[in-house]
Amino acid sequence: MIKKSSLRTIAVLLILVTISCGATIRNSGITPAAIGGQAEFLSDGYFYELDVRFEQIKEEHRKWHLFDRSGKMAAQAVAAQMMDDLKNDPDALRQHKNFKRYFETFDRMVRKIGRISEELHYFRNTLNAYSNAPVKLEDMITLAAEGEWRLFSAKYHKYDFGGLNGAYNVKFVSADGRFEAVYNTESGEIVTDPVNMGTYNYAPGSIHPMKYYRHYTLDKTPWTNWGNTKEMAYRDIVALESKHGTIISNQNDKTLESRIQDRKSSRSDGNR
DSSP: OOOHHHHHHHHHHHHHHHHHHTOOTTOSSOOGGGTOOOSOTTSHHHHHHHHHHHHHHHHHHHTTOSSOOHHHHHHHHHHHHHHHHHHHSGGGGTTOTTHHHHHHHHHHHHHHHOSOOHHHHHHHHHHHTTSOOOSBHHHHHHHHHTTSEEEEOOGGGOBOBTTBOGGGEEEEEETTSOOEEEEETTTTEEEOSTTTOOOOOSSOOOSSHHHHHHHIIIIIHHHHHHOSBTTBOHHHHHTSOBOTTOHHHHHHHHHHHHHHHHHHHHHHHHTO
């Protein structure tokens, strides 16, 4: 028989574990300053220092927890540092040779954290601003024909808002699945409103069970919690009329698919 004192001890431990598991990216107990580092932002040395400090923090904190959360704590600290560094020098990332490496490293830290905080969720908008998606739909069609972007389901981006008919909204995703861009075929331009805007994916969607689960956990669930921006709550978004699945929407999607295919054919004929 388990003694009452033992039951109380177990209860206290469970409470502490629950509180610990709820840590967000800024309350891991490790500040970005604790990571230190002397390498220039985005240099090869910068990423080497991040890797080294991740392992150091992980090792330093492993012994202090009943269940090993040291990896998550280390990932929170590294992610916070990378966020601060990008905010302090936002132009450095553009056209940098380690452009892709930044996103790969940051996404890896997010997956290790496993739980998205509100701050981390909204930071995806900062990241998506580096998509280099063109303003004009015609230019995006060319990029899609070249394989740099692909047409994707716009199911959650077809709400009537800002004077635009959501039935004409279409979504493109970058070849690596990270970046999104939504366009309205009537206006011929990119859509950036807080309802239908494209967002960054920490875990691109897939039919693979594990990848789908990550996308649902890291990208879709946070959207249902906080919407796309602080200006428009999720409940206010879904309260709007959606044109997904309407005849006009379906016809518009098929028409755009044909335009992309025609552009591909034109490019092929021109290369013969």
